[in-house]
Amino acid sequence: MNLTRFPRARFAHLPTPLEPAPRLGAELGIELWIKRDDCTGLAGGGNKTRKLEFLLGEALDAGADALITQGAVQSNHVRQTAAAAARFGLACEVILEDRTGDQSAEYVGSGNVLLNRLMGATMRTVPADTDMNAAMDDLAARLKAEGKRPYIIPGGGSNSTGALGYVDCALELAAQANATGLKIDRLITATGSAGTHAGLVAGFAVSGADIPILGIGVRAPKEKQEFNVHKLAVETAARLGHEGRVKREQVIADCDYVGAGYGLIDHGVTDALSLAARTEGLLFDPVYTGKALKGLIALAKAGVFRGETVVFLHTGGAQGLSGYHHQLEAML
Ligand SMILES: *Cc1c(COP(=O)(O)O)cnc(C)c1O
Numbered sequence: 001m002n003l004t005r006f007p008r009a010r011f012a013h014l015p016t017p018l019e020p021a022p023r024l025g026a027e028l029g030i031e032l033w034i035k036r037d038d039c040t041g042l043a044g045g046g047n048k049t050r051k052l053e054f055l056l057g058e059a060l061d062a063g064a065d066a067l068i069t070q071g072a073v074q075s076n077h078v079r080q081t082a083a084a085a086a087r088f089g090l091a092c093e094v095i096l097e098d099r100t101g102d103q104s105a106e107y108v109g110s111g112n113v114l115l116n117r118l119m120g121a122t123m124r125t126v127p128a129d130t131d132m133n134a135a136m137d138d139l140a141a142r143l144k145a146e147g148k149r150p151y152i153i154p155g156g157g158s159n160s161t162g163a164l165g166y167v168d169c170a171l172e173l174a175a176q177a178n179a180t181g182l183k184i185d186r187l188i189t190a191t192g193s194a195g196t197h198a199g200l201v202a203g204f205a206v207s208g209a210d211i212p213i214l215g216i217g218v219r220a221p222k223e224k225q226e227f228n229v230h231k232l233a234v235e236t237a238a239r240l241g242h243e244g245r246v247k248r249e250q251v252i253a254d255c256d257y258v259g260a261g262y263g264l265i266d267h268g269v270t271d272a273l274s275l276a277a278r279t280e281g282l283l284f285d286p287v288y289t290g291k292a293l294k295g296l297i298a299l300a301k302a303g304v305f306r307g308e309t310v311v312f313l314h315t316g317g318a319q320g321l322s323g324y325h326h327q328l329e330a331m332l
Pocket of ligand 1: 046047075076077156158190191192193194195196197285288289315316317
């Protein structure tokens with residue numbers, strides 16, 4: 001498969017390390033490895049950086065001078081987009097959705113929001129359940145009227161262009177496993193706006209790497225999440241010229257660990273954050289990787305992964321931690 005026919009701006013630190021996590025693995029009774037996509041390098045890194053390489057490639061080809069995107073107030077995607085815009089001298093226009101209702105100074109001003117400000121992004125916040133795609137279209141129309149050339153990046157960078165970044169990650173991981181002789185029984189990732197999960201499914205399906213993937217949901221119920229991931233994986237495989245390769249049964253999401261809702265923290269999450277920090281010195285985030293780890297811990301303790309070698313994709317997010325200072329402090 002040839003990814004070089006797609007425009008791509010190169011700025012991620014790749015390949016990311018694939019590292020053993022023996023002390024955390026021992027706690028869970030599995031052989032655990034971490035794929036360090038928290039180390040992709042762009043202003044703290046994270047999974048959106050791989051997607052942004054392909055999205056920026058398209059934006060620059062189109063002659064854009066501004067990026068528009070959207071996300072939750074403490075979005076890691078927005079922070080990485082602001083960094084990519086700065087790096088290429090583009091304006092960054094952001095719409096933040098108040099999904100959690102948290103009005104604390106930390107949540108609305110610290111963590112990723114502070115970093116967005118530092119990198120010169122223009123932010124405006126809208127209420128929960130706003131039609132974010134329509135809001136981005138309106139903003140694009142306003143910028144065009146001012147003579148700008150905006151390029152819209154969907155929430156989470158999750159379209160078939162962004163998902164190419166995770167096709168690349170799937171190939172990279174399979175190559176690392178082959179080079180070291182690591183037999184991976186399962187890959188686990190947080191799954192939200194679906195681009196990461198879908199790109200991985202498409203990458204393994206198209207390349208024939210037979211590694212099952214489990215997505216742990218952070219927002220939507222299972223049926224909706226699997227539908228979204230499958231649809232995007234099919235589209236992504238088609239972009240690669242491999243229509244029909246993605247099978248519905250290759251898309252599995254477990255959405256039993258969302259708790260009270262997107263971005264809302266519970267003790268299962270804070271326990272997971274402290275366990276990773278105290279056994280491996282690894283920093284996870286409360287919204288995505290912490291929830292996925294909460295799921296991994298519960299499933300491993302129930303014996304679901306007995307005898308398996310599991311790779312957990314660390315998708316980043318620790319830059320948001322200080323945005324949750326009060327909530328975390330109360331629970332740790
Ligand atoms: C966005 C994000 C995810 C989820 O990835 P999607 O491609 O949106 O499903 C996981 N972890 C972190 C830290 C993220 O910022």
